[in-house]
Structures are given as structure tokens and as C-alpha cells.
Amino acid sequence: MAAVTIQLPSLLDPIVHGERRIRVEATTIRQALDALFQSHPQLKVHLFDESGSFRQHVLCFYNETNTRWLESLDDPVKDGDTLTILQAVSGG
Amino acid sequence: MNVLGIIGTEKGAFLIRSDESRQAWTIDGPVLKGWKVTAAARDDEGTFFLGTASQIYGATIQTSKDLTEWTQVECGPAYPEEADRKLKQIWKILPGNNTYWAGVDDAGLFRSDDKGAHWAPVTGLNDHATRASWFPGAGGLCAHSILIDPTNPNRMWCGISAVGVFRSEDGGSTWTPKNEGVPVIIEDKEHKDIGRCVHTIVLDPTDPNTVYRQDHLGMFVSTDAGDSWKRTENGLPKRAFGFPLVIDPETKALFAFPLEADEFRLPVEGKFTVYRSRTGGDSWEPLTKGLPQENAYMGVLRTAMAVDTLSPCGVYVGSTSGTVHVSSNLGDSWQTLDCVLPRILTFETFLED
Numbered sequence: 001m002a003a004v005t006i007q008l009p010s011l012l013d014p015i016v017h018g019e020r021r022i023r024v025e026a027t028t029i030r031q032a033l034d035a036l037f038q039s040h041p042q043l044k045v046h047l048f049d050e051s052g053s054f055r056q057h058v059l060c061f062y063n064e065t066n067t068r069w070l071e072s073l074d075d076p077v078k079d080g081d082t083l084t085i086l087q088a089v090s091g092g
Numbered sequence: 093m094n095v096l097g098i099i100g101t102e103k104g105a106f107l108i109r110s111d112e113s114r115q116a117w118t119i120d121g122p123v124l125k126g127w128k129v130t131a132a133a134r135d136d137e138g139t140f141f142l143g144t145a146s147q148i149y150g151a152t153i154q155t156s157k158d159l160t161e162w163t164q165v166e167c168g169p170a171y172p173e174e175a176d177r178k179l180k181q182i183w184k185i186l187p188g189n190n191t192y193w194a195g196v197d198d199a200g201l202f203r204s205d206d207k208g209a210h211w212a213p214v215t216g217l218n219d220h221a222t223r224a225s226w227f228p229g230a231g232g233l234c235a236h237s238i239l240i241d242p243t244n245p246n247r248m249w250c251g252i253s254a255v256g257v258f259r260s261e262d263g264g265s266t267w268t269p270k271n272e273g274v275p276v277i278i279e280d281k282e283h284k285d286i287g288r289c290v291h292t293i294v295l296d297p298t299d300p301n302t303v304y305r306q307d308h309l310g311m312f313v314s315t316d317a318g319d320s321w322k323r324t325e326n327g328l329p330k331r332a333f334g335f336p337l338v339i340d341p342e343t344k345a346l347f348a349f350p351l352e353a354d355e356f357r358l359p360v361e362g363k364f365t366v367y368r369s370r371t372g373g374d375s376w377e378p379l380t381k382g383l384p385q386e387n388a389y390m391g392v393l394r395t396a397m398a399v400d401t402l403s404p405c406g407v408y409v410g411s412t413s414g415t416v417h418v419s420s421n422l423g424d425s426w427q428t429l430d431c432v433l434p435r436i437l438t439f440e441t442f443l444e445d
Contacts, residue, residue: 011126011149014162042164046149052173057148087148 001025002077004032007084008043015042029062030073032083047085059086093443095400097418098142099410100129100438105142107159108429109444114406114420119431124154124162128181131194131395132440135187141208143182143194151181153194155208167210169194169202183236183395189245193264195235199226199252203264217250217258217267225280229254229289229308236394237293241300241317249293249303249318254278256288257305259318270318275309292337292394296344296372304373306337306348306394313373324373329360336397340405345370345422347399347407349392357391364388366397366409368423382426383417390415395438402443410436 008020016022024035037044049055060067061084067073097108104122123129124144130151131143140159145151153165171177177198184195185208192204194211200218202211217235226233237251246263249270254277258267269285278287289308296302305312305321310332312321325332334350346369352360359365364384367376390413400406407419414433419426 011146014124014127014154015164042152042166045152045168045170046146049150050171050173050175050178055148055150089148 001027002079002081004077004081004083006032006036007082009085009087011087012043012046012085015046016040026077028074028076029067029070029083032077033060033073057088059088060084061086093445095402095406096442096444097398097408098129098132098140098438098440098442099416099433099436100132100142100440101410101414101434101436102128103434105129105132106431106433108416108418112402114400114402114418115427117418117429119429123159128437130437131182131185132438133185133187134442135192135207137207139208141185141187143185145181151179151196153182153185153208153211165208165211169196169211169213171198171200171213180232181234183234184238186238186240188240191263193238193240195238195250197228197232197234199233199235199255201235201238201250201264214264216260216265220258220267222255222269222280222283222286225283225286226252226255227278231394237290239293239295239303241295242297243300247300247317249295251290251293251305253291254287254289254308256286257290257293257303257318270314271321272319273314273321274305274307274312277308291335294337294339294346297339297341298344302372304337304339304346306334308333308354311337311348311373311376324369325376326374327369327376327378328367333357334392335394336392336409338397338399338407340399340407340422341401342403342405343370343422344372345405346373346376347397347423348376349397349409351391358389359391362387362389364390364411364417366407366417366423366426379419379423379426381424382419382428384415384428393437396436398439398441400441400443406441408439408441410439412436 026032104125106121128145154162181197186193201214239249241247256271271288313324390411396410398408409417416429
């Protein structure tokens with residue numbers, strides 16, 4: 001198991017009561033997200049929609065890589081990795 | 093006794109407070125900064141409920157005892173995974189005596205039998221025989237109005253935009269469209285009893301057979317619990333188009349905010365005017381004293397008008413430009429509060445000890 005840090009955007013502050021850097025133990029990206037939803041079940045509805053996938057405007061970066069460009073979320077993670085949740089809407 | 097107003101906006105909720113005179117107001121917030129606050133309610137145990145939404149992160153219900161610390165309802169209204177329906181917004185939260193109700197977009201009702209902790213779909217409405225013919229209006233496909241007969245909790249009404257009014261006689265198990273007398277706006281090939289665009293419905297506080305309806309195509313009243321509707325527009329601007337409608341629980345005075353036709357959706361001639369009926373809708377009069385009457389082109393959304401339960405009744409209006417207008421005397425005169433908030437989506441009032 002690797003220690004992975006998940007970083008959340010500030011709009012989700014009220015949901016996690018300010019705890020926006022959350023450490024989980026996991027062997028894959030998917031397991032890390034599952035661990036996040038296990039410890040903070042109220043987050044799942046904000047990140048995933050009814051299709052069971054990330055909401056249209058939610059981005060997840062595995063270190064520097066957008067997870068949408070990965071073949072699956074089953075890629076292994078290692079100690080010190082970071083998953084960063086961002087919103088995919090800018091400008092306007 | 094204080095009056096608390098919860099004003100839900102595009103960017104959080106704001107709290108206004110005054111003593112019973114309702115002359116001097118404090119403004120606090122934003123609560124849940126950055127989130128759309130689309131509905132507000134308080135149950136008999138003093139728990140507050142806010143419907144929140146985000147274009148990015150979805151819609152949920154948040155609860156609080158003190159309006160400061162908020163907790164998300166984990167088993168809130170939700171459509172099943174792989175469903176073709178999406179939960180986009182909580183439009184109405186109604187804590188009833190034993191059952192709490194929530195109306196949402198995509199249109200449907202949810203119910204909770206444990207004071208708002210767990211919510212389940214109301215399948216008799218959500219999977220109604222006409223469901224395949226429901227189409228969204230400009231405000232979405234939303235179940236925005238829920239009424240319960242205070243003398244018979246098994247009788248309920250639900251208003252769904254661009255679909256119509258439904259009534260249940262069995263506590264929400266089964267529902268029947270109730271739109272006779274209201275013109276069709278989107279005719280369905282098969283289901284002739286829907287396709288009406290109800291904007292708001294309110295119930296007479298002492299006569300549960302009388303229901304008022306601000307519809308896309310005018311103002312209507314039913315005196316047979318919705319079985320039939322007739323126009324009640326004397327004194328309203330042409331076409332009687334508008335969204336909000338509220339009723340004073342004591343005098344039964346009705347308050348509406350008519351706009352100039354659906355293609356414009358602006359206050360008539362730039363005059364920000366509330367209309368009142370003290371005759372059960374038979375006649376309406378404009379209320380202008382203290383309201384902006386020049387170059388005022390902001391609208392009022394369907395849930396952004398409220399009354400309180402004091403005597404005389406207070407009337408509260410939040411505009412799409414973020415201005416807040418308060419009357420402490422049944423609408424006879426108004427003050428505009430010293431604030432410009434984000435676009436106002438909903439307005440509810442409560443009494444505090």
C-alpha cells in the first residue's frame with residue numbers, strides 16, 4: 001500500500017470542514033478514490049455523477065497527468081503521489 | 093421575537109434579521125460561500141435545511157442547528173446510478189408532520205420518513221404514466237411546488253414546470269394531473285392532461301379546496317382543489333405572466349410579481365412593482381411605495397418572494413439583481429435594504445425567540 005495525498009478545491013471546504021488535503025492508503029488510483037469515499041462518503045456525490053464517473057466539469061490529476069488520459073484508474077500508485085481534484089471551468 | 097430571513101443566492105446564503113418592527117435589519121453571510129443556495133426550510137425541531145447546488149459539484153441538502161456549522165445529508169435525494177435522470181437542483185424542501193418532502197430538478201419528488209436523514213424517490217410521481225412526455229421549460233424540468241392539505245395530510249399537490257399540477261389523495265402514492273381550464277403550452281400527442289406550465293401554486297390557509305396558481309399563461313384559481321381552474325387576473329398587467337406567488341396566512345392577501353410577457357420577462361415599463369389581491373384573486377392592485385419605479389429591470393424568481401407570520405404580515409422580495417425589498421405592513425410601503433447580493437434564487441422567513 002502506498003501513502004497518497006488527495007487535494008480538494010476550496011469550494012468543497014464546507015463538505016470536508018476545511019480538511020482539503022486528505023491522506024489515504026492505496027495501491028491504485030481507483031483504490032485511493034474508494035478510500036476517500038470511504039472516509040468521506042459525502043464527497044462522492046460531488047465528484048461522481050449518476051453514471052458512476054467523474055462529473056463533466058470535475059478533473060482529477062494523478063501527479064501531473066489528467067486521469068482522463070489514462071486507460072483506466074487501475075494504474076498503480078506509489079508513496080508520495082498526489083491526486084488533485086480541480087474544476088474544469090475557467091475564464092468566462 | 094426576531095424575524096430571520098434566509099436569502100439563497102448564486103453564491104451562498106445571506107441571513108437578515110430584525111425585531112418584530114422589521115424596520116432595522118442586519119445582514120450576515122455568505123453561508124456556504126460559493127454554493128448556489130436554492131431552497132431553505134426549518135423543521136419543528138429547529139433544524140435548518142438548505143438545498144445547495146453547483147454547476148460543477150452537483151446538488152445536495154445541508155443541515156444545521158445554528159446556521160453556522162453545516163452537515164451534508166449523506167443519503168439525500170439521488171437518482172440511481174446509470175439512470176437517465178440527473179439530480180441538478182433541490183427546488184423545495186417541505187418538512188411535514190411525519191414526512192419531509194423535497195422537489196427537485198430533473199423533476200421528481202423525494203420523501204424522508206426520518207426527519208431528513210434518508211430520502212427515497214416518490215415513484216408514483218417520478219415514474220408517472222406521463223413521465224416520458226415531460227419536457228423542461230426555461231427554468232429546467234423542476235418540481236418546484238409542494239402543498240399539503242393541513243386538514244387532510246393524504247391530499248397533496250405538486251407543481252412541475254412545463255408539465256402541470258398533480259394531486260395525490262393517498263399521501264403521495266399515486267398522482268393525477270389537475271390542469272383542466274388552464275391552456276396547454278406544450279401539447280402532447282397522447283397525454284392531453286399535461287403540457288401546462290405552472291410557475292407556482294399556493295394554498296388558501298383555511299380553505300384547502302382553494303388553490304391559487306401563477307401559470308405561464310396567467311393567474312388562476314381553483315375552488316375545487318384543482319379539479320378545475322379559472323382565470324383571476326383583474327388588475328394585473330396584460331397576460332398576467334410572472335413567477336412568484338405568496339399568501340398571508342392571516343388575511344389571505346396574495347402577492348405576485350408580474351412581468352411583461354414571457355418573451356421579455358421584465359418589469360412592465362421598468363417599474364419594480366408587487367401586486368396584491370385582498371379579494372381572493374378577484375382584483376389586484378399595484379404596490380409601489382418605496383419600490384424602485386424608474387429604470388428597474390430586475391426580475392423576481394419563483395421562490396424569491398416570501399411572507400412572515402406576524403401581524404401585519406411582512407412581505408419579502410429578492411431580485412435577480414440582488415436587491416432586497418421588505419415590507420412590514422402587508423405591502424403598503426417598502427424599504428430596500430442596503431445591500432446588493434448575488435442573483436437571488438430563494439427567500440424564506442422564520443421567527444426566532
